[in-house]
Amino acid sequence: MGNKLYRKGLVLLSLAFVLAGTLSCIRDEALGKECDITAVSPEWLQSLPSGFLVGNPIVRNRTVTFMVTEGADVTAVAPQFEITPGATLFFVEADGTATPYNTERTRDFTLPQTYRVVSEDGAWSKDYEVSFAYPQPTDECGFEDFTYNDEGQYQRLLQRQTDGSLNANIWDSGNAGYAFTGQAATPLDFPTTFIEDETSLDGRYARLRTLSTGVFGTFVGMPIAAGNLFLGEFQVQNAVMDPLRATRFGLQIVKDEPQSLEGWYRYTAGDVMTGGSDAERDACDIYAVLYEVDPADVVPLFGDDVKTNARIVSIAEIGDAGEPTEWTHFDLPFRTVEGKTFSTERLRSGGYALTIVMSSSREGAFFRGAVGSTLCVDNLKINWKNTAQ
Amino acid sequence: MKTIRTSLTALLLSLAALSASAQDADSTRVAQPMPCCDLRPAFLQGWELSAGAGFQIGGTAPLPLPREIRDIKRYNPLLCLSLGLQAKKDLIDDGRWAVSLGLRFEQKGMKTKARVKGYHMEMTADDGGYMEGDWTGMVETHVRNSYLTLPLLAHLRLSGRWSVQVGPYVSLLLDGVFDGEAYDGYLRHHDPTGEKAYVTHATYDFSDDLRRWAWGVQVGAAYRASRHLEAEAQLDWGLSGIFPSHFTSVTFSLYPIYGRIGLNYVF
Incomplete structure (x- = not known):
């Protein structure tokens, strides 16, 4: 009788320690929540004719600004960006709908255009206003x-x-x-x-x-x-x-x-x-x-x-x-x-x-x-x- | 710090007094479970007194670990001591069930280094400053809390030497430290879409925000090695977070979960 109780007691005690151990395990990593344009693609910048851009593009948290020389033609440009790994880039059309981004399509930057980055987990997104302007x-x-x-x-x-x-x-x-x-x-x-x-x-x-x-x-x-x-x-x-x-x-x-x-x-x-x-x-x-x-x-x-x-x-x-x-x-x-x-x-x-x-x-x-x-x-x-x- | 020293001194003094009176008792004792001429005051007649010391090791941790914690790079248990007194009384004559009330001075502490991803925090400073954001990077945490703990335990004797205990406890925080560093990472203001700022090194100190009272459940086993000596292993499972619920700098509740190995002298 005493022996049985003794065993039960020890089992209970070890269970408690095992529970503490299991609960403190590292869990699976959550999908990414960030959704940034982190930079303008350096390869794309290299491909631009010289004398088109003035200075470096300014990437802020919700805007990307390219400064161009006076009179530069900005009616058909297809800028390329680097984004948060795992996130997805979209064009945001004039009517507000989002279409998947592709590198080929040019847009008219006479007025600023909008891009959207959606996080890996899909729960977060951020719209960027991208503009080309002559300073x-x-x-x-x-x-x-x-x-x-x-x-x-x-x-x-x-x-x-x-x-x-x-x-x-x-x-x-x-x-x-x-x-x-x-x-x-x-x-x-x-x-x-x-x-x-x-x-x-x-x-x-x-x-x-x-x-x-x-x-x-x-x-x-x-x-x-x-x-x-x-x-x-x-x-x-x-x-x-x-x-x-x-x-x-x-x-x-x-x-x-x-x-x-x-x-x-x-x-x-x-x-x-x-x-x-x-x-x-x-x-x-x-x-x-x-x-x-x-x-x-x-x-x-x-x-x-x-x-x-x-x-x-x-x-x-x-x-x-x-x-x-x-x-x-x-x-x-x-x-x-x-x-x-x-x-x-x-x-x-x-x-x-x-x-x-x-x-x-x-x-x-x-x-x-x-x-x-x-x-x-x-x-x-x-x-x-x-x-x- | 002063409060700790005072309470430690008080505890040591009472331990010394007890052992002195125990020696007196020993000299007159006969080999009976309950000596005929017990020198203890009347209200302690029938109680078994013991005093003990031990080491505690464990963690003050969120349970289960949130997904934001990606890696625990280092864990240092620190040297945490406990000193305690216990009065135990048999409930029924067969000597199987007993209850006890204890008084224990104890330290619960640790130092950890973890890598977190998107760890959301909100902080309100004494000067009214408010910061909210998601931290990705390294976090070092240093906890060292001293408590005066009152456990109320039920004891079940399993054999002549073995017994198990379980019961609740309440703790009063005498002195608490909760501080650390955040480094090599970045903060996103407000949420994952907010402005990003890289931080090489920042310090924090939430010691003043620690909750004063804590409670939890203690479970353990004891082995009576000789008439006067008992070894024990106990697990203290904190059921109250170490910060009050309105405290939001640490988004998940942190529970102190500590194991203790100790020796008791039974008078």
Whole structure:
């Protein structure tokens, strides 16, 4: 009797241990949920005639933008993409129906066309707006026009072009990275905003603020986010891993040799420096850089070489901007780097790129700055030398 | 940490006191199950007292393992100790069934390194920051919780030496650590279609969010090696997640499931 009970007891005990063991087994992998256009096919890019595209395609989370030369024929193009492994690509027709993608079929990109990626598990999908546009040289910006990102979280600056159209791919900021911190409840809580209030100089202006990234920022060792705005692209994928590589400065929107960068600003530095010594005072930065590019393989400037790269031809920078509380005019001459000259021949071949960079904390890229530092900028203008005519 | 030290000291002191009184008792004992001149206070007459120490090994894990966990690269059980007292009383005269009430100081901890895919998490920080997304990459988790546990067990004697036990327990968290790192991966904001951000290294600490009370079921077996010495193997199956149900940073409930091997001194 006792022996039987004893055996029963042991069986029960081993069952419990076996149950614990089985339940902790690795289960079969679920099918993929992601549905991205991860890149434009490099083979397809290679196959394009030279002088068709300007610069690199900009692949965002829901858009792909190709910049083309002025007058390029975009009525029959068949772009090819790389997508998430296991996912499926579709054309989305004008009536909203989806048809399977094939590489042969051309589409008329006079207006943007839509593509859909469906995840491997079929439960998720994402529509991409694919557009081909001629980026017109940028002369001036009054920060009057903006849109919101796809999820409506933050403002994105629109550049009004010479023909009156609006282009969303000229300016960018680090707002997309700040969105991850969850610190902002409304678009106006972001570091980079475009607002109009009683302090306006002339309609809207750009307000760049250095803000705390809160608990989640400290989790990744990025305690602050400086308000920034620049000509180029912010690649949010790299915002946390390699923030200096996330800011891709510059576009080939150069009309002529730039003479000066003009505009209006005011600045207040925050009181407590993060990542620096207490004796330091935060400072803003406004500068423009003209640099050489290989039109066939455009490499932008990054956060760690935007003022030092060997391809730089000339720089205009504000230097010690102080803390004027009233709107103050600036006109910063482009100073040519020793050994460099501007060539109209290179200009015609698309061999120059320009960036304009503004930041509420000069060292913001290295997460040094004071929370509360606020830089306001309005009526920015590039003066060209008019030598190319 | 201070609370642990205080409670440990208290526990050790009471153990020492008990063993001292047990030695007194020993000297007067005769070879009978129930000595005639028991020195224990009246309310403990008829109770068998024991004190023990042991090691615990196990995991604080979601059950079953969710599909998001793709690989467990490393598991380190950590050194987890338990120190306990137990008072046991026979229920009926045949000596087969007994009940016991215990008081145990114990640590339940582990360190794991796992690869996850599309692990959904939501976090609300003290400063109001809110983050939601799907993480794909490596996760290191470090848990070390100290509990004061009260088990109520039914004992069934199977033979002269063997017995099995089963019963519920409640635990009070004295001190808890739940932190770790997420690295070499990427986060998709909100859901699988959201913005993607690669992350080389991020840390997290949810120690302050741990649930204060826990409960579960204990099942085990004991072997009486000699009159005073007993060896035991126990399994504690936590039935309450270590985080409160409104806590969403870890999307699946984590249950502490720990085995214990220990020695008891029976007075």
